[in-house]
Amino acid sequence: MTSSPASEPVLRFDDLHVDFRLDAHTVHAVRGISFDVHAGETLAVVGESGSGKSATALAALRLNPEPPCVYPRGDVLLDGAGILHRPERELRRLRGSDISMVFQDPMTSLDPLQRCGAQVSEVLRLHGKVSRAEARTRALEALADVGIPDPERRYRQYPHELSGGLRQRVMIASALVARPRVLIADEPTTALDVTVQRQILDLLLDLRQRHGMAVVLITHDLGVVAETADRVVVMRHGEVVESGDVEQIFARPAHPYTRALLDATPRLEPAT
Numbered sequence: 001m002t003s004s005p006a007s008e009p010v011l012r013f014d015d016l017h018v019d020f021r022l023d024a025h026t027v028h029a030v031r032g033i034s035f036d037v038h039a040g041e042t043l044a045v046v047g048e049s050g051s052g053k054s055a056t057a058l059a060a061l062r063l064n065p066e067p068p069c070v071y072p073r074g075d076v077l078l079d080g081a082g083i084l085h086r087p088e089r090e091l092r093r094l095r096g097s098d099i100s101m102v103f104q105d106p107m108t109s110l111d112p113l114q115r116c117g118a119q120v121s122e123v124l125r126l127h128g129k130v131s132r133a134e135a136r137t138r139a140l141e142a143l144a145d146v147g148i149p150d151p152e153r154r155y156r157q158y159p160h161e162l163s164g165g166l167r168q169r170v171m172i173a174s175a176l177v178a179r180p181r182v183l184i185a186d187e188p189t190t191a192l193d194v195t196v197q198r199q200i201l202d203l204l205l206d207l208r209q210r211h212g213m214a215v216v217l218i219t220h221d222l223g224v225v226a227e228t229a230d231r232v233v234v235m236r237h238g239e240v241v242e243s244g245d246v247e248q249i250f251a252r253p254a255h256p257y258t259r260a261l262l263d264a265t266p267r268l269e270p271a272t
């Protein structure tokens, strides 16, 4: 589980600001955050509700709704090149193929009217010159890769015919089928029961290891962080209050807010 912070980061949040301009006022959701994400590591972003975690994650794909969202300052860099000011055409190419995202609730991100397999293969069709037959083969491989038994059968089924855990696996398959280098998972297990949560987290770690991806895990669950992440970024009110190796931060939290977060999670045993 060790990362190699000496290497060039694959993704860099560089003084990122995210505002939501509403009628009566502006919400400064993200206020100048900076951190790096390296290939092969799992980086957790934690913080209480409203601290700006999702706005940060969505900014990496420029997926916050515009309006009301604007990015007044800073950028997100992929291999050193800014993302936020690229034309939409380029962003569409980047989403899914360089950076992918998995959301909390597959029922809201999967199309209920489309068969599961088509939703996975469509990602490849969107991204370029892949024949229908090749897209189907690769989608079946992706379904098998995320541990879906009998992928041929699941390929033909609709989302409502699958359990919550299987639906989440289909969503992960569609996020991974184009082999992105960064996977951003926003509370990927919150809607699932505890056993399935564990399986999905294990799956993400296994995929990260096998494909050398970077995983950015957005969560408010410090138990999940302790078990899965290499490094952690703690956010509060749109700012990073602390970041570092998980063991170090859990053993010696420097910021009072991090201490309070840890104190609110009694089942954790900080590493010594």
Ligand SMILES: Nc1ncnc2c1ncn2[C@@H]1O[C@H](COP(=O)(O)OP(=O)(O)OP(=O)(O)O)[C@@H](O)[C@H]1O
Pocket (backbone or CB within 6 Å): 020, 027, 028, 029, 047, 048, 049, 050, 051, 052, 053, 054, 055, 056, 065, 068, 220
């Ligand atoms: N589309 C939007 N329109 C207006 N305000 C928004 C929008 N999205 C987020 N916000 C505001 O930005 C702030 C940060 O929200 P964000 O969803 O990033 O927090 P979060 O840390 O992910 O919270 P949670 O854990 O509840 O998902 C909040 O004040 C929220 O109300």
